[in-house]
Amino acid sequence: MGVAANIRRWLDERFGWSQLMAFVEHKTVPRHPFSYFYFLGGMTLFLFGLQVATGILLLLYYRPSPNEAFESVQYIMTQVRFGWLIRSIHSWGANVMILTAIAHMFSVFFLKSYRKPRELTWLSGMILLFLVLGFGFSGYLLPWNTLSVFATKVGTDIAGQVPIIGHWTLVFLRGGEDVTGATLTRFFGFHVAVLPGLVTLLIGFHLLLVQRFGMSVPPSVEADWKANPARVQEMRFFPNFFLRELMAWYIALAILGALAAFKPWELGAKADLFASAPPGIRPEWYFMFMFQTLKLLPAKVGPIAGDLLGVLGFGIAGAVWTLLPFLDHEKRGRGSRWIAGAGVFALAYFVGMTLVGYAAK
Amino acid sequence: MLDQDGIKMKSVESRCGWQWGLPVTFVFCTALLFAPISFAQQAKNSCLDCHSQLDPPLHVSPDEYTASIHAQKGVTCVTCHGGDPTTDDVDKSMSTAAGFKGHLERKQVPGFCAKCHADASYIRGFNPSLRTDQYAQYLTSVHGKLMAKGDTKVAVCIDCHGVHDIQPPNDPRARVYPTNVAQTCATCHADAEYMKGYKIPTDEFALYNTSVHHAALVDRGDLSAPTCVTCHGSHGAAPPGVASVENVCSTCHVFQAQLFDSGPHRNAFASLGVPGCITCHSNHGIQHPSDALIGTADGSVCVKCHSAGEPGFDAAAKMHESLAKLDSAIGRSDAILNRAELSGMEVGEAKLAQSEARDDLIKARVSIHAVQSDKVDQNVQAGLAVAQKTYQAGLAAMAERSYRRTGLFISLGITIIVLVGIALLIRRLESGSGN
Numbered sequence: 184m185g186v187a188a189n190i191r192r193w194l195d196e197r198f199g200w201s202q203l204m205a206f207v208e209h210k211t212v213p214r215h216p217f218s219y220f221y222f223l224g225g226m227t228l229f230l231f232g233l234q235v236a237t238g239i240l241l242l243l244y245y246r247p248s249p250n251e252a253f254e255s256v257q258y259i260m261t262q263v264r265f266g267w268l269i270r271s272i273h274s275w276g277a278n279v280m281i282l283t284a285i286a287h288m289f290s291v292f293f294l295k296s297y298r299k300p301r302e303l304t305w306l307s308g309m310i311l312l313f314l315v316l317g318f319g320f321s322g323y324l325l326p327w328n329t330l331s332v333f334a335t336k337v338g339t340d341i342a343g344q345v346p347i348i349g350h351w352t353l354v355f356l357r358g359g360e361d362v363t364g365a366t367l368t369r370f371f372g373f374h375v376a377v378l379p380g381l382v383t384l385l386i387g388f389h390l391l392l393v394q395r396f397g398m399s400v401p402p403s404v405e406a407d408w409k410a411n412p413a414r415v416q417e418m419r420f421f422p423n424f425f426l427r428e429l430m431a432w433y434i435a436l437a438i439l440g441a442l443a444a445f446k447p448w449e450l451g452a453k454a455d456l457f458a459s460a461p462p463g464i465r466p467e468w469y470f471m472f473m474f475q476t477l478k479l480l481p482a483k484v485g486p487i488a489g490d491l492l493g494v495l496g497f498g499i500a501g502a503v504w505t506l507l508p509f510l511d512h513e514k515r516g517r518g519s520r521w522i523a524g525a526g527v528f529a530l531a532y533f534v535g536m537t538l539v540g541y542a543a544k
Numbered sequence: 545m546l547d548q549d550g551i552k553m554k555s556v557e558s559r560c561g562w563q564w565g566l567p568v569t570f571v572f573c574t575a576l577l578f579a580p581i582s583f584a585q586q587a588k589n590s591c592l593d594c595h596s597q598l599d600p601p602l603h604v605s606p607d608e609y610t611a612s613i614h615a616q617k618g619v620t621c622v623t624c625h626g627g628d629p630t631t632d633d634v635d636k637s638m639s640t641a642a643g644f645k646g647h648l649e650r651k652q653v654p655g656f657c658a659k660c661h662a663d664a665s666y667i668r669g670f671n672p673s674l675r676t677d678q679y680a681q682y683l684t685s686v687h688g689k690l691m692a693k694g695d696t697k698v699a700v701c702i703d704c705h706g707v708h709d710i711q712p713p714n715d716p717r718a719r720v721y722p723t724n725v726a727q728t729c730a731t732c733h734a735d736a737e738y739m740k741g742y743k744i745p746t747d748e749f750a751l752y753n754t755s756v757h758h759a760a761l762v763d764r765g766d767l768s769a770p771t772c773v774t775c776h777g778s779h780g781a782a783p784p785g786v787a788s789v790e791n792v793c794s795t796c797h798v799f800q801a802q803l804f805d806s807g808p809h810r811n812a813f814a815s816l817g818v819p820g821c822i823t824c825h826s827n828h829g830i831q832h833p834s835d836a837l838i839g840t841a842d843g844s845v846c847v848k849c850h851s852a853g854e855p856g857f858d859a860a861a862k863m864h865e866s867l868a869k870l871d872s873a874i875g876r877s878d879a880i881l882n883r884a885e886l887s888g889m890e891v892g893e894a895k896l897a898q899s900e901a902r903d904d905l906i907k908a909r910v911s912i913h914a915v916q917s918d919k920v921d922q923n924v925q926a927g928l929a930v931a932q933k934t935y936q937a938g939l940a941a942m943a944e945r946s947y948r949r950t951g952l953f954i955s956l957g958i959t960i961i962v963l964v965g966i967a968l969l970i971r972r973l974e975s976g977s978g979n
Contacts, residue, residue, distance in 0.1 A: 257892060257893070422969075423970065436959070437956055440956070444949055
């Protein structure tokens with residue numbers, strides 16, 4: 184008996200390896216014209232893994248203090264062997280991960296995969312998206328450069344607009360009234376301990392639910408398959424679907440490598456807390472639609488401050504979007520079309536305002 | 545006892561508050577409404593009432609007058625002109641009995657202003673830090689001396705400060721505010737017709753407007769940059785003599801003056817009777833100095849005095865060559881560092897080091913004032929050493945860029961092979977199974 188067989192038998196006796204393999208072999212994925220959207224979740228998961236791996240490597244050199252943060256990132260970029268690659272992949276990867284997470288959310292929305300019994304899958308996915316945005320926001324400050332510090336000031340100021348808990352949130356995020364070294368250590372803590380812990384737990388829960396309920400099929404395909412059971416098509420998860428997903432991961436990795444080589448993530452200039460804000464301060468692209476909206480709002484809308492109205496509007500819209508499965512019970516029909524229309528509007532607003540934000544001086 | 549009084553007082557106050565509150569408030573508000581009228585009556589100024597209606601030159605703008613520093617400090621028409629501003633009767637208000645002085649002759653103006661402005665104890669009551677030597681200085685100025693000789697065309701206080709609209713010098717509206725001074729002086733000094741007979745040029749203002757000093761003062765808004773009065777003085781205005789030009793320039797350009805004093809040019813210029821600084825840099829139209837100013841080319845100032853074969857000529861050529869060498873080395877490093885930065889390479893440290901090389905170039909340019917080529921070379925060599933290091937850093941960054949791109953293409957090649965392999969594997973897996 185070979186070594187591999189021995190190990191397999193050893194594992195089988197302890198963990199039921201054969202049963203696990205049998206389960207994996209029998210797992211299938213629906214095959215229809217929209218199947219490609221199934222890759223987005225796995226892609227986001229892969230990128231999260233990449234973030235964890237590169238993040239751990241960066242932790243070997245990064246120092247979370249206002250006097251050392253910038254210099255340590257500069258050291259990583261210039262002195263550490265392949266430090267530039269790791270940091271650039273981490274930074275670019277973060278952006279691509281947020282992009283795939285948002286794309287995953289919209290694909291789930293438009294394919295109506297949030298319907299019963301997958302409400303909790305949607306809910307956990309939405310919380311994961313918010314946490315991923317939190318990753319982006321907290322990570323942006325860590326290089327401690329001018330742009331990141333002032334963007335954090337603007338971002339936390341917006342959080343401070345929330346009624347009742349706004350000021351408390353601002354002080355909690357900043358570790359005081361202003362963005363200082365205390366904010367940096369706090370954001371570092373969120374970025375490398377709090378958020379990874381929460382996200383890992385939620386990913387586990389999310390995957391468990393995906394496993395429990397299987398892949399959702401769009402209502403139109405579902406109706407067609409119900410009418411013609413012979414047209415049902417499935418693909419084995421392993422190795423067929425997994426190999427395709429692996430190809431997508433390879434392509435993502437190649438794109439990240441190319442970005443790192445041709446456009447390494449900028450370091451900028453070290454933050455000076457006593458300097459005035461430089462022109463052109465703006466947040467990362469995924470917050471741009473909110474930033475641009477708040478910029479366009481007048482100082483006062485009736486008796487309410489424009490900023491406050493904007494923050495409240497986004498808060499309510501976010502809450503409604505998160506609770507969507509509990510509001511949309513129809514597979515098809517007028518209400519369902521309205522919700523799809525609202526989704527198209529949300530996507531157009533997100534893309535449009537982001538572009539306007541970048542075009543505006 | 546005190547407590548009892550206190551209680552009594554409180555009870556009276558509270559009664560008053562309720563019983564008399566409304567009438568008292570009414571009376572108070574009425575008083576407030578009529579207060580401006582009573583103040584206006586107190587501040588009646590028949591001078592302004594009439595002269596605001598008259599045509600120039602007797603016109604006085606009430607707005608300009610009330611915004612002036614004199615009006616704000618309580619110096620009224622009467623203070624300078626005498627008379628009685630409380631009556632509208634012209635015969636009474638402008639009567640000699642009322643002390644009316646009437647229009648002042650130009651030659652009377654400086655002494656008249658000095659009555660207050662040269663009186664330290666009087667001025668202290670308004671502004672303790674305001675100087676009171678303006679009149680004394682004026683008497684020493686070219687303006688004052690010519691006036692003493694009977695030339696009334698020369699400037700007196702009101703020509704620069706205004707008459708009824710005088711503003712303090714730190715008010716941007718003032719004619720003597722730093723950015724307005726040159727224009728104020730130019731009112732006379734750029735007027736060729738007016739200046740006819742004084743035998744001085746009238747192109748100073750036009751030249752000054754092209755100068756580096758004007759650019760600093762007006763374009764950059766640096767109020768410490770020089771304008772006419774910085775070099776000529778204000779109340780004691782006079783052209784600096786040949787011997788004092790260097791002292792004037794050195795009030796700002798300290799190091800250049802020290803180096804000039806330590807070099808051979810000081811005595812050489814003195815023996816030739818030419819002034820320091822402006823012999824090479826000119827005076828009113830000073831341009832930003834360039835390295836072309838030194839050397840042996842046509843545009844250089846050195847060739848005005850030095851001819852080929854002289855040690856000074858060779859030294860000038862050597863100094864120009866040194867500066868050009870460092871300038872070129874810095875430019876070369878900048879170019880490669882910028883290319884590396886545009887390629888996304890982190891060259892922040894090398895760019896920071898470049899500022900050291902630039903500092904050395906500035907030092908070398910300043911050290912030229914000692915006209916000793918070894919002093920210039922000392923700074924140039926230091927700068928060249930830094931520029932060489934930064935150039936090497938740029939080369940290393942570009943080599944790293946190529947290394948990264950080569951690595952990327954190799955890894956992309958491997959990735960494509962793997963992708964093709966996976967695709968083939970999928971094809972083989974699915975060729976027989978149907979999925």
